[in-house]
Amino acid sequence: MKGSVGKGYIQIYTGNGKGKTTAALGLALRAAGHGLSVVIIQFMKGWIDYGELEGVKMLSPYVRLHQCGRDTFVNPKSPDPEDVRLAREGFELAKKVLFEEKPDILILDEMNCAVMFNLIPEEEVLDLMERKPDGVELVLTGRGATERMMEKADLVTEMREVKHYYAAGVDARVGIER
Template sequence: MSRPHLEKGLVQVYTGNGKGKTTASLGLALRAIGHGYKVFMLQFMKGSDYGELQTAEKFLPNLIIVQSGMETFVDRDNPSPEDIRMAAQGLETAKKIVREGNYDVVILDEINVALDYKLIPLEDVLEMIRSKPGHVELILTGRSAPEEIRQAADLITEMTLVNHPFYKGVDARQGIEY
């Protein structure tokens, strides 16, 4: 028996300075998996043990998560050669996954930040969007989504920062922020 495919896959962008872009994409992944779809998430600029990795591995065989980054933060003004190499490798993986069309939902987590930091070429991402198979839902997350990405999107959600626990000295908490 064949799996269902989306009749029409769209391009969604989750951006803005507020918290919740990755979380929203994972919520969409959970919903898609519940309906029998396969989901692939590539996390740019991340290389730590985030909770979603453990959850996918233990409970969600239809959610594959691949990280393409180091455990340390990228220096925006002076990214390391390894940061650049890993982002380029992540982009090549993403292009292959999208092109092959074996996943119904493809989430490119923090790709907008990788673009903003000039780790990957904008034109390559735009070409991937233009050439994606019609049944693939493509999600691009991260603050500072370029205008060209916004123009290519069918849906844009802008997360707005109103308040954050960091302002009160609360660091990122395991299981909540990562």
């Protein structure tokens, strides 16, 4: 039996701790298990050996993932024009998906960072949040969610780093962090 998101709410996963994208992907997995449609748009992420790329293929046709970024880090103080172009492309895709396709769930992964790095203006994201149609759950992830974005959201979860093995020199591990 297909589930339903009902009205659909706006969720934000933010903070300096690990697990924001992972939480959103867990939501996508749960939704797929109930036959819901999920579209994930990843900002500032290009093809890197992320396990979720292969995992999402296994959830097809319920979950689709689009990456809108290069396979390198974005300089927050001086983003490359290509990073701005790719983020803009991703945001236009997000609007099209939200207002035309109207999936059950739309996840905008690293959207908060895209705003923080001045790739997408905060006002445009606030407008998107304001105009979200009923029946779509909208999830925004990434560090640095603005106060105004958090005020507009229905649910805000802050991931807080208490202890992390990166401090001991452990690199990102295949299947765990990537």
